[in-house]
Amino acid sequence: MAATNSQMIIDVHCHVVSPDRAKYPLAPLGGKQSDWSSERPTTPEQLIAAMDTAGVAQAAVVQASTAYGHDSSYLADSIKRFPARFTGVFSIDPLDPQAPEQIDHWHGQGMTGMRVFTTGSTMPGQQTWLDDERAYPVWQKAGELNLPVAMQMTAQGIPLLLKIVKAFPNTNFLLDHLARPVINDGPPYAAAESLWGLADYKNIYLKITSRTVEHCQAGKATPETFMPKLVSTFGSERLLWGSNFPAHDDTLPNIVKETLHVLASVSETDRANILAGTAQRLYPVLQ
Numbered sequence: 001m002a003a004t005n006s007q008m009i010i011d012v013h014c015h016v017v018s019p020d021r022a023k024y025p026l027a028p029l030g031g032k033q034s035d036w037s038s039e040r041p042t043t044p045e046q047l048i049a050a051m052d053t054a055g056v057a058q059a060a061v062v063q064a065s066t067a068y069g070h071d072s073s074y075l076a077d078s079i080k081r082f083p084a085r086f087t088g089v090f091s092i093d094p095l096d097p098q099a100p101e102q103i104d105h106w107h108g109q110g111m112t113g114m115r116v117f118t119t120g121s122t123m124p125g126q127q128t129w130l131d132d133e134r135a136y137p138v139w140q141k142a143g144e145l146n147l148p149v150a151m152q153m154t155a156q157g158i159p160l161l162l163k164i165v166k167a168f169p170n171t172n173f174l175l176d177h178l179a180r181p182v183i184n185d186g187p188p189y190a191a192a193e194s195l196w197g198l199a200d201y202k203n204i205y206l207k208i209t210s211r212t213v214e215h216c217q218a219g220k221a222t223p224e225t226f227m228p229k230l231v232s233t234f235g236s237e238r239l240l241w242g243s244n245f246p247a248h249d250d251t252l253p254n255i256v257k258e259t260l261h262v263l264a265s266v267s268e269t270d271r272a273n274i275l276a277g278t279a280q281r282l283y284p285v286l287q
Contacts, residue, residue, distance in 0.1 A: 009276060010286055011056050015063075026068065042246045044061075055256065070090075075089075075111075087111070094116055113150060115152065118151070143168055155195065162201070172205060172282060173203060174205045187226075223264070241259060241274050241275050241279075
């Protein structure tokens, strides 16, 4: 492996998309395929090649919902072929009456995480069903099976999220892209007040992604002021890193390089947690 540094790195937010649309037909959420999945389909072999070049040891590969919706067949096939490098995060509709059975199906296919999609490029706006009681069996089952729930959402959904976070304290919720807070106002980052208010909920984890890396270097934000505040507020044991490759239009080595740059202002112990340790605790198969 052509590692670019000596630190263990695990990517918890990358995607695979097949160029074979006959074998793996498209069914994007929102009815329109995302541009990135159309322009940059990435096979597991291509993802591993990028990981090897970037020095990424393993990955929790997240279902490409804007290509396949809730059909995680390609993801399941990919992780079965490379179990030493990947685990999988499948996608479901929590309001589907068959959702508990779908959880059992994908979990039986070797998946160790679940994703819920409430906003995105093909489905803009924050959906308002997060606290719907029809989804309660899903949150309960995720906790029982120790499946971390990745939440694709915006900060506007946080009040709804907190209702289920409080109701299901044994279920871990991972907020993709930190739930997309506004941070370009700079310190003390008052515009991200709803983000800081999540610190007391110990079953909330935050994914630092390429979006975070870009935004903490925009406007009045700097890595030296934002990253230490994030770590001191939540603790690095609740922070983990995901590249968003290939949705993020850059090479994986460059994404890793920029990530290490913005994490330079936190301690070596905290970097180790963010880059691998937290991921290994949430996805024990990646030990």
